[in-house]
Amino acid sequence: MSPSLEIIFLASLVALTCALPGVFLVLRRISLMSDAISHAILLGIVLAFFLTKSLSSPLLVAGATLAGVLTVTITEVLIKTQKVKKDTAIGLVFPFLFSIGVILLNKYAGSIHLDAECILFGEIAFAPFNRLVIQNMDLGPIGIWLVGGIFLLNLAFILVFYKELKLATFDPALAAALGFSPVILHYALMSLVSVTAVGAFEHVGSILVVALIIAPPAAAYLLTERLSSMLILSAVIGVTAAISGYWLAYILDANIAGSMATMCGVIFFVIFIFAPDRGWLARKFFQKFNQWNFAKDILTVHLLQAEITHADRQEQVVGHMTDHMLWSPDFTDEVIGRCLDDGLILQEGEKLLLTDYGREKAKISFIKG
């Protein structure tokens, strides 16, 4: 593979890996835990680096994952003391751990290629240079193998515990009653997020991981009601953002990870506007649709009542509707026009008469109302 293809492949793999646990974070309303974890793993990475003196040791992944889980634990202990609220607790713990990591890094690790920029930007563009070579065989970038492994782990976890995750997400009380420990499942998920963040960290940086974890599932959430389709859609959206992000970065000559996050935002925005049922346009359309339907019901029922009571024929005159309903003349004309189009009423000069069809419809809406 050419280096640029390798980068695109790796970027897609990272996006895919992040989107899977992200679905459960968004559904369980703990999305910002990913923010806390992705920051706190830096301390784990730095400490493990001081111990092992190597950047590619598996201990590094273990240490960082541990730091992620530790952050979640400390945050939850802090919440339990009831001294601070949940959001404050999150906002206190991870900046502290992250800061210690940054200071240690700046102070003692000046020579290695981990620096502040790398922490925030990620260096996916350098991934092809760091290759896995076994017995003179070039097996491609190490990053692809590492992230690929984490992807398989995530996939396996979700496939094996699909039912448990689904139940614990949508009905935690029932899950607990049936004997699945919500706490164990929660921490398993948090460990998964930590491992994912560690794998993605090197390539997209600690903050943009959050975009890849949250944005695709959030967008998918606007498109579907089913957990399985939400997982698939999130994966598709994540990969789309990764590939289009790469090209955006190529065109602008800008940071790849940043462009991927930007494309996540763009895709979310497009779905936010155009989603079939929950999008902004659809909602506006339904609002209007309902408004006209309601107005048509009102008009026909009103005419029906006038027919039944044989009241003053005044009721059936166009101008009367304006006074009686407090509708503006334009609005009245529009409603009458729509009723005429639908064959609900007939107009004879100034008088409005129900058709047979309109009478039936009016009776139905009257009963329903």
Added chain:
Amino acid sequence: MIEQLIQHILNDHTLQTVTLGALILGITAGALGAFAVLREQSLLGDAISHATLPGVGLAFLLTQDKSPLTLLIGAGIAGWLGTICVKVITQTTRINKDAALGLVLSVFFGFGLVIITIVQKLPTATKAGLDKFLFGNAATLLKEDVHTMIVLSMIVLTLLILFWKEFKLLTFDGDFFKAQGFPFHFFDILLTTLIVSAIILGLQTVGVVLMSAMLVAPAAAARQWTDRMSVMVILASVVGAISCVSGALTSSMATNIPTGPVITVYLSLAVIISLFFAPHRGLVWDWFRIFKQRGAIASATILQNLLILSESHSDPYHPHDAAVLKTLGSNAFNRTLTKLVREGLIKQYPDNRLSLTPLGLEKARQISLELSEEKGT
């Protein structure tokens, strides 16, 4: 040591500028942070501060002007837009606040990085210019920057004092605030704007990544010491100012340490100390209270049991076997017993039998009276 430091600051104009800037930032961010924390908007600060990054970059890209005012205005607009995005997403979709905050935070930040990498490739840009907005670098504060900060913080603090009552009511009882006929949305937006202003004040010193700690931590620390809003705001300002000044000085005088993380560590220490040692609310206080209560319950249990035994006997001071009492149960039996003997409530015989003393009998009856009264109510 401290004398030397003060001497150093007095002689060094750069350090004076840094100290002044940090002081202003600490006071303003501390005061506004108190509102953010009480309104449960702790993480909104995180989202806003990250969201300001593209504003900084775009302001520079469009105007080619690196004056602090231009960049801060850009940051302010972007931060504001981020807030609105969070509001619109949470109000019009089923995506919850947590996810909306994370989405805005990371996407805006990513877009900011794109802009910054573009800016850095311009021939006019020096690399150091925008980098400091990530982790902050107090040492790069210029007189001009501090002047901008002073003016901005004066406006923010004046508005805060002017609308103190409104903001307080809004924070604690928004519904009542609305019912009283105050324009809720106006003050809601005004307060959010002030929080955004406090955030952009700190961009250069603390950086976008850790600015949220500057809002949250002083308030969280101050909250432990008081239940009064006014005291909390002042305490938060003090904590913010002390941590911010010491952090800025530490990082300015050491080499190769960005300011934001140092300030965050100092702030966190203040929070940890407050969480443990604040009177009444502190964890140590809690533990002491629990310990004392356990002791009181253990003593009461032994006295009660002994009273029951003694009431079955014609002589209320008749000694009973300690083993019987132990079987009847009590926490930390031996320690509690020693304490009761020392207090003269129980008399211990050499053959390990126990009896109530007259004082102990009175005390035991009193406790059982209190208990039955409690049951009655």
